[in-house]
Amino acid sequence: MIIYKKVDRTYFPLYDQIPMRVYVTSYYRIDKDNRGLSGFTFVETPVEPYTKDFCTGGDESIARWEKRWDISNWALFMAFDGEQPVGGATVAARTKGINMLSGRDDLAVLWDIRVDDAYKHKGVGQALFNMAADWSRGQGFMQMKIECQNSNIPAVRFYHKQGAVLCAIDEFAYYNEPEFRHEAQLIWYLDL
Numbered sequence: 001m002i003i004y005k006k007v008d009r010t011y012f013p014l015y016d017q018i019p020m021r022v023y024v025t026s027y028y029r030i031d032k033d034n035r036g037l038s039g040f041t042f043v044e045t046p047v048e049p050y051t052k053d054f055c056t057g058g059d060e061s062i063a064r065w066e067k068r069w070d071i072s073n074w075a076l077f078m079a080f081d082g083e084q085p086v087g088g089a090t091v092a093a094r095t096k097g098i099n100m101l102s103g104r105d106d107l108a109v110l111w112d113i114r115v116d117d118a119y120k121h122k123g124v125g126q127a128l129f130n131m132a133a134d135w136s137r138g139q140g141f142m143q144m145k146i147e148c149q150n151s152n153i154p155a156v157r158f159y160h161k162q163g164a165v166l167c168a169i170d171e172f173a174y175y176n177e178p179e180f181r182h183e184a185q186l187i188w189y190l191d192l
Helices: 009-015 063-068 124-138 153-161
Strands: 002-007 021-032 040-053 075-081 084-093 107-115 143-149 165-170 185-191
Touching: 002 009, 002 124, 009 063, 009 075, 009 084, 021 153, 075 124, 084 124, 107 124, 124 143, 143 153, 153 185
Parallel strands: 107 143
Antiparallel strands: 002 075, 021 040, 075 084, 084 107, 143 185, 165 185
16 A cells, blocks of 8 residues: 655655656657747657656755755655655745746745656556645645656646646757757646
C-alpha cells in the first residue's frame, strides 16, 4: 500500500533517491500556422529512443534549492511503498528570485514531480499532483504554473488531463543548453 504525506527538509536524502527519468520515443513537433499568427499544431513525431535523466550531472541533490532560495514557503510531498520512497512533488511559492513565479504572490509553481519507474501508471503521480494542487488551493493561490518540454509527451498528456491550459511555448528556452537545444518549453496554468 502506498502512503502519501507532506514532508519537510529532513526528507531531502530520501527524496533524492527517487529517479526522475523520461523515456523519449517521440516528441511534439510544433508547426506554426501562418508563422504562428493563426495558431500552432502539435504533431507527434517519432525519434530514435533515448532516456532523459533529470538527476544526472553536477550537484543535483534537492538540497541545492535550499542553498539558492528561501524555501520556507514551499511544500514537499512524498509517496512511500513501505519505507521505500517512490514519488515526490514540490510546490514553490512566494520566493524572491524564482522567475517562474513571475513576481506574483497568488501563483504557485509545480517545481518538481517525479515517480519511480516501477510505480508509473499506478496513480502515484496523480495522487501527488492532487496533493500539490490541494495545498496550493488551501494557501489561497489562484493558479498553479507548470513547466514541461515537448519531448515529454506523457507529461503533456497528464497536465492536459488535469485541466491545465497550455499558455506559452518557448522554442528557445533551452538554447544555451546544447543537449536540450532541440526542445521547446511548454508552460501550463491550472486555475485553482
